[in-house]
Structure formats: structure tokens, C-alpha cells
Amino acid sequence: MILLDALSWIGSHPAEFAAALQQHLLMSAISLAIGLLIAIPLAVLVLPSRLGAGLTVGLVNAVRTIPSLAILAAALPILGIGIVPSIVALVVLAVPPILINSLIGLREIDPDLIDAATGIGMRRAQILWRIRLPLAAPSIFGGIRTAAVQVIAGATLASFIGGGGLGDFITAGIALMDYSRLLVGAVPIALLAIGTELGMAALERRLFLEKTA
Amino acid sequence: MRWAPNHLPDIALALWQHLLLVTVSVSIALVFALIAGIWSAHRPRAYAAILFLTGILFVVPSLAMFALLIPILGLGFKPAIVGLTSYCLLILTRNVVLGLRAVSPDIADAALGLGYGPARRLIEIELPIALPFIVAGLRVAIVTVIGVATVAAYINAGGLGTIIFAGIDQRYPEKIMIGGGLTALMAITADLLLSRAERALRGRTA
Secondary structure, X not given: OHHHHHHHHHHXXXXXXXXXXHHHHHHHHHHHHHHHHHHHHHHHHHOOOHHHHHHHHHHHHHHHHOOHHHHHHHHHHHHOOOHHHHHXXXXXXXXXXXHXXXXXXXXXXXXXXXXXXXXXXXXXXXXXHHXXXXXXXXXXXXXXXXXXXXXXXXXXXHHHHOOOOOHHXXXXXXXXXXXXXXXXXXXXXXXXXXXXXXXXXXXXXXXXXXXXX | OOOHHHOHHHHHHXXXXXXXXXXXXXXXXXXXXXXXXXXXXXXXHHHHHHHHHHHHHHHOOHHHHHHHHHHHHOOOHHHHHHHHHHHHHHHHHHHHHHHHHOOOHHHHHHHHHOOOOHHHHHHHHHHHHHHHHHHHHHHHHHHHHHHHHHHHHHHOOOOOHHHHHHXXXXXXXXXXXXXXXXXXXXXXXXXXXXXXXXXXHHHHHO
16 A cells, blocks of 8 residues: 555654655745735735726736746746745745735725715724725635645645755655655645645634624 | 747647647546536535535645656656646536526526427527636636646646756756746637637627
């Protein structure tokens, strides 16, 4: 059984496996966090200007047509090998879904609500923090969910540019044609992605559906 | 641009292989999606189960999916096609079902009144109404698969990814840009053509 071989490989190399898993998670979490810090403020910034929002959406859609592999590959000649170029590339993957969903969420707020808030004397910053962002939260969260799954998948490809992570076991497994090594990478990556998707979906329901129902 | 002008045949071959990977995998997925969609459109529980399963296939990262298939199917075109097909199932099945559910009950009743059997109703009424939705699904699936298919080069399935991987191995930025750029161009072209088809179809039924 190849799966048992894979398990026994992990059992005999626990430090190596833990290091790759940790690198994978760290790379994904840092990229997602930086992506959030760029995407949400940028959405708030371009929101008032029709031209700015239009340009941003156009640029983001153009970036989205570039395959993840090419984005990671492009980081290599510019930034070299390792985890830093991988994180930069993963941030490029994380920003588009969060940015687009934030823009949609922030824009589709009932204008009457904003009028009412202005009428009772709320300032723009207050309207942003107390009305716009809370109402846009479900949409923004949806973007974060898409971004998280994409970043975890993208981190698999970081192995090609020396970024480490669980993808290293897959590239080693293909190079050596060692099936059990292949599964040491593939099974945890698949479980990580599925777990993230299901976990975020459950969190989404908890945070937003029950409140509105 | 020193490499590309002298290697146009290689680039053309990679483009052709890429197109083949995309069309074969999306076509197979469409057959599965039509069967699953037609069967489950009016069976909410079965449809929920299909969405869950295809949703799981959709989130498994491409490289991991290919790696899981290698022990069974080896390297090359076959595991690449199976992996890419599994990606489109969610998008296509969902859109087939959305399309079939867009058939108003009045129309279905009218067809029943006219003595249409289930097969004739499906082919002559329901599927034509669902067509714009199916084309919309095809658009998203094709654009997604065009990007994912670059990774298939790593398991020797060919395509534009071979140029990107050569660029990584040789630290040759031009190859990365050509491979990535042509992939993006293919995605943009497919998106434009299919959005136009979708609009034309919606205009026809409206």
C-alpha cells in the first residue's frame, strides 16, 4: 500500500515533514495577511472615484488571466530563489479576489443608509467604520475564502522557485518516481485545501448567515 | 526577444498541445456535467451531494491532484486530462442545473399538454433554454483550465507550461514571459469569444 508507505515515511522523518508543513502554512498565512492589508485599504481608497475603481477592476482582471505558475515563475528572475519571492507572488494571487469582493461589498450598500448616516451627522470615517465595512463584511469574507484556497494551492507551486513547503515532496517524488514520497506531499496538501475551504465555509455561515436570518 | 523568433515551431507546438489539453478536458467534463446536471436538476438532495463532491475536487490544488493520479495513471497526457476534467465539473454541473431550473413551470406544463415526452421536452425545450447558462459555465471553466493546464507540463503533458518551466530551470525571463503571456492571451481570447456567444444566445431567447 503506497499510502502506508507514505505514512511510514512521515513517521521516520517527522522533523522534515513538520518543517515543510510549517513552511507551507507560514508562507500562506503571511501572504494572505499582506494581501488583506493591501486589498481592503485599496478598495476603500478607490471606491469614491468611478475612474479609479474602473481602472483597478480592469487591472485586477488582467492579472487574474496570468496563470499562478507564471506569476511564481516571474518572481524568480526579479527576486531570486526562496521564500521571499514566493510570498511576493502569493500576495499577487491573494489580492484580486479580496479586492474585487471588497469593492462589490462596499459599493452595494443602500445609498439611503449613507444619506441617513450623513443626516445624523456622522463623518466619513465614521460611516466607513460603522456602516460600510460592517455591511460589506460578508462579501469581503467571501473574497478572503477564495484567496485562502488559492494561496494554499499557489504555495504548492512555490517549490519550483525554491520556496519550500509541502510541494517539495511532490517535486522530489516526481524526480525520483517515488510514489510514496509523492503522496507525502499530495495528500496533506489536498487535505489542507479541503479543510480550509470547508472551515471557512462553516465560519462564514456562523458569522453571517445566522445574524441575518 | 532573442529566443522566441528562432523557436516559433516550438511555441506553436506548445500552443497546440495546450489547446488540446483544454478542449479535451472541458469536453469530457461537459458530458459528465450534462448527465449529472440533467439527472439532479430536480433532485435537490442529489444535487447538493454532487455540488459537495465536485466542490472538493475543485479546491484540491492542481499539482497535488496530478501527484495523486500519477501512481494510477503514470505521467503524461492521461493524468493531466483526468486532473483538468475534475476541475471543470463543479462549474459546469452548477451551470447546467441553473439553466435547467430557469425553465419556467408554465413552459414545462405547456410541453406536457402538447404531449411531449420527457426526452423530446429535454432536447427541444429545456436544453435550448439552458444553453446561455451552459455557455457561461463553459467560459469560466475554459478560462480556469487554460491557467491550470500550465502545471500539467510538469507531469510531461506538454503545453505552454513547458516554456514556463524551461524559463524557471534556465533562469530565462523571456521564456517565462512568453509562456505566461501566451497563456493569458489564450484566456482573454476565450473569455471574449464566449462572452460574445453568451450574449448572442441570451438575445435570441429574450
